[in-house]
Amino acid sequence: MAEVMTRQVVAVPPGAGLREIAATLAVHRISAVPVVDPSDRPIGVVSEADLLHRQAVQDDPDEARTLPLPDADAATARELMSTPVVCITPDASVVAAARRMERHGVKRLPVVDGDGRLVGMVARADLVRVFLRDDRAVRREIVEDVLGAVDGVGPDAVAVEVDQGRVTLRGTIDPPGLAQVVLRLCRSVDGVVSVTDMTRSGG
Structure with missing residues (x-):
């Protein structure tokens, strides 16, 4: 805010x-x-x-x-x-x-x-x-402040794509329940319009 x-x-x-x-x-x-x-x-x-x-x-x-x-x-x-x-x-x-x-x-x-x-x-x-925030700024915040701050998740394991504020996550998140935490944090980032989860569990 x-x-x-x-x-x-x-x-x-x-x-x-x-x-x-x-x-x-x-x-x-x-x-x-x-x-x-x-x-x-x-x-x-x-x-x-x-x-x-x-x-x-x-x-x-x-x-x-x-x-x-x-x-x-x-x-x-x-x-x-x-x-x-x-x-x-x-x-x-x-x-x-x-x-x-x-x-x-x-x-x-x-x-x-x-x-x-x-x-x-x-x-x-x-x-x-x-919602006019630059896609690159949105992606950078997700990579650094979301993926980089959650234990067990990192930029190497999850790829982030941002297009017109629409975020797509691909890769592996373990344990499975951690994916919901990551999604919730991504949705709270300013400029994010929607988040599509394309990740999978490593188990």
């Missing part, structure tokens, strides 16, 4: 006004901004959708309303933000981030350290760029 997240994060305090938030989004060309407490811990997110919702619930002189809508007076980040905020840690995988976004229906995740302080942001676009 640390490789794909945006580290220069723009944030606003809970008391930031609507105009300040709108200006922050426009100046930095972003679609949402985290709201942080005095300790830099995210407590919510304000997005363009939240601002549009605020605009939509204001009284329209051409439209008769008998009762005011509840959000019509929302004017600060604390009142506008979406909560609870869904976060992730820098050591999480891209797959974990994608699943969390999908599960919670969000387009971005604040990245927090062990103390819960904001250290980055990751958006859907950041995750999509991972």
Whole structure:
């Protein structure tokens, strides 16, 4: 996650006004901004959708309303933000981030350290760029960091082919149960789209 997240994060305090938030989004060309407490811990997110919702619930002189809508007076980040905020840690995988976004229906995740302080942001676009990773870089990481780190498996025993992010493993892996470990580790490598197991057991 640390490789794909945006580290220069723009944030606003809970008391930031609507105009300040709108200006922050426009100046930095972003679609949402985290709201942080005095300790830099995210407590919510304000997005363009939240601002549009605020605009939509204001009284329209051409439209008769008998009762005011509840959000019509929302004017600060604390009142506008979406909560609870869904976060992730820098050591999480891209797959974990994608699943969390999908599960919670969000387009971005604040990245927090062990103390819960904001250290980055990751958006859907950041995750999509991972799949543009060069095949040679993907293969090198699998050979060095996966095969080279698992006892009983090595580059001499297993050949790795990568084409458009699709990984194929050929060779021998012993014991047989170790193959599942290798496959799982390969799937966790950034840029891997799929893994095809063509290995066999030496026994």
